[in-house]
Amino acid sequence: MSTAKWETVIGLEVHVELSTETKIWCGCKNEFGAEPNTNVCPVCLALPGALPVLNYKAVEYTIRAGLALNCKIQRHSKFDRKNYFYADLPSGYQISQFDLPLCYDGYVDITKKDGTTRRIRIKRIHLETDAGKLLHAGDDVAAADYSLVDFNRAGVPLIEIVTEPDLRSAEEAGLFLQKLRTILKYSGVSDVKMEEGSMRCDVNLSVRPAGSSEYGVRTELKNVNSFSAVMRGIEYEEKRHIRILEEGGQPEQETRSWRDAQGISVLLRSKEDAEDYRYFPEPDLPPLEVSAEEIERIRAGLPELPDALMQRLMTEYGLSAYDASVIVAEREYAQWFLHAVELAGAGQAKTVANWQINELYRVMNEKGLGPEQIPVTPEQLVGMLKLIEQGTITGKIAKTVFDKMVETGKDAETIVKEEGLTQVADEGELLAIAREVVASNPKVFEDWKAGKQSAAQWFVGQIMKRTRGRANPQMALKLVTQALEEQAQK
Numbered sequence: 134m135s136t137a138k139w140e141t142v143i144g145l146e147v148h149v150e151l152s153t154e155t156k157i158w159c160g161c162k163n164e165f166g167a168e169p170n171t172n173v174c175p176v177c178l179a180l181p182g183a184l185p186v187l188n189y190k191a192v193e194y195t196i197r198a199g200l201a202l203n204c205k206i207q208r209h210s211k212f213d214r215k216n217y218f219y220a221d222l223p224s225g226y227q228i229s230q231f232d233l234p235l236c237y238d239g240y241v242d243i244t245k246k247d248g249t250t251r252r253i254r255i256k257r258i259h260l261e262t263d264a265g266k267l268l269h270a271g272d273d274v275a276a277a278d279y280s281l282v283d284f285n286r287a288g289v290p291l292i293e294i295v296t297e298p299d300l301r302s303a304e305e306a307g308l309f310l311q312k313l314r315t316i317l318k319y320s321g322v323s324d325v326k327m328e329e330g331s332m333r334c335d336v337n338l339s340v341r342p343a344g345s346s347e348y349g350v351r352t353e354l355k356n357v358n359s360f361s362a363v364m365r366g367i368e369y370e371e372k373r374h375i376r377i378l379e380e381g382g383q384p385e386q387e388t389r390s391w392r393d394a395q396g397i398s399v400l401l402r403s404k405e406d407a408e409d410y411r412y413f414p415e416p417d418l419p420p421l422e423v424s425a426e427e428i429e430r431i432r433a434g435l436p437e438l439p440d441a442l443m444q445r446l447m448t449e450y451g452l453s454a455y456d457a458s459v460i461v462a463e464r465e466y467a468q469w470f471l472h473a474v475e476l477a478g479a480g481q482a483k484t485v486a487n488w489q490i491n492e493l494y495r496v497m498n499e500k501g502l503g504p505e506q507i508p509v510t511p512e513q514l515v516g517m518l519k520l521i522e523q524g525t526i527t528g529k530i531a532k533t534v535f536d537k538m539v540e541t542g543k544d545a546e547t548i549v550k551e552e553g554l555t556q557v558a559d560e561g562e563l564l565a566i567a568r569e570v571v572a573s574n575p576k577v578f579e580d581w582k583a584g585k586q587s588a589a590q591w592f593v594g595q596i597m598k599r600t601r602g603r604a605n606p607q608m609a610l611k612l613v614t615q616a617l618e619e620q621a622q623k
């Protein structure tokens with residue numbers, strides 16, 4: 134199968150739950166993981182006579198997300214009813230936004246592995262209501278004996294971010310989602326946890342002959358629950374479309390469900406169009422007016438966003454683009470870094486970055502810790518760096534100390550005291566050891582005499598072994614050279 138003949142066109146619809154304290158139309162708590170049906174009231178259960186009252190925080194968060202994603206903000210918008218029947222939707226309609234989304238015309242820039250940058254346009258971001266959640270007793274809906282419904286999620290504010298069909302590959306979609314997630318997390322509007330469903334993604338995909346400007350028939354892929362599932366789902370659909378096209382057929386316009394465990398997509402339903410939803414303005418809510426001053430107030434409240442921070446880490450602290458990008462990728466990592474540099478001084482920024490990227494991330498990876506579980510505080514790292522700077526411990530020992538800090542949560546100073554890891558920088562003591570190792574290894578000594586440079590390093594290694602890595606390396610080399618020269622005079 135040749136893919137060069139074909140071009141894949143992908144657009145994403147990303148749903149993100151906003152982390153407001155309460156739901157969008159009532160005062161019920163917006164909380165993940167509560168006992169089923171404990172955060173519910175007549176409004177979010179859509180009981181007769183209950184009326185929605187807008188939680189303005191949800192509007193503010195949506196505008197914040199829109200500004201962070203370079204969108205324009207609609208000053209006069211409204212809410213609409215999107216009518217459909219589903220068991221987890223008690224009202225029989227979803228309050229959403231149809232022709233006047235709160236945010237529109239934005240973009241996200243992504244940087245690919247080959248270093249090229251691509252701009253992915255965002256068509257719109259609208260604010261809507263999440264539905265409840267069905268739990269099926271069985272492997273899937275068809276095989277379930279019964280289903281249970283939890284309405285805790287019903288009425289949680291949700292934004293839908295719709296991209297233009299600008300993505301061309303699974304790689305680009307993965308990069309876009311990561312970047313989007315990072316930006317939203319910095320903005321503080323959502324915890325964007327795909328595993329808890331606070332970020333969900335539908336994929337629209339079509340394939341057309343390379344170079345064509347017409348779109349092919351698209352299919353929508355639903356239930357894609359992780360970044361890797363999005364990428365696998367795209368690769369699967371891409372192949373499926375190309376196979377149909379190369380056999381002379383035409384893909385159907387349909388909605389399919391991604392089954393990640395099996396690595397396949399299955400037909401869910403034929404695609405419905407907007408008119409199937411019978412949209413009309415929500416009669417229970419007034420139109421939404423946002424003043425220019427209000428938008429500026431929200432803009433002023435935005436924190437430094439990932440792209441700007443990455444630039445600053447490079448120009449202000451001299452970090453490489455790669456180092457800056459891995460630190461910026463998670464908000465917690467960036468905060469940790471900035472705090473450590475504040476304590477250690479800007480001159481130590483590169484050293485902090487090295488420890489963070491090489492040692493801290495390695496340990497966290499091994500232990501399977503997430504960014505909100507960083508096991509060492511900036512104060513602890515900087516305390517350890519001071520011990521190296523003062524010559525109390527060697528760089529080599531510092532790695533042991535670091536691992537012990539992670540294990541025990543104790544400060545470096547305490548660990549060094551308890552374990553006797555202080556650097557040996559006593560000239561007399563080290564010279565005695567140097568003389569001894571030179572005298573007891575005549576073969577290596579002869580090698581050195583014959584001009585083999587690495588022999589001196591080998592002796593330094595012996596000293597490190599005897600002192601369990603506690604010898605000052607520069608001093609050890611100096612004293613080994615002295616001992617070797619003495620031996621040669623004899």
Ligand SMILES: [Zn+2]
Nearest residue numbers: 159161174177
């Ligand atoms: Zn409620």
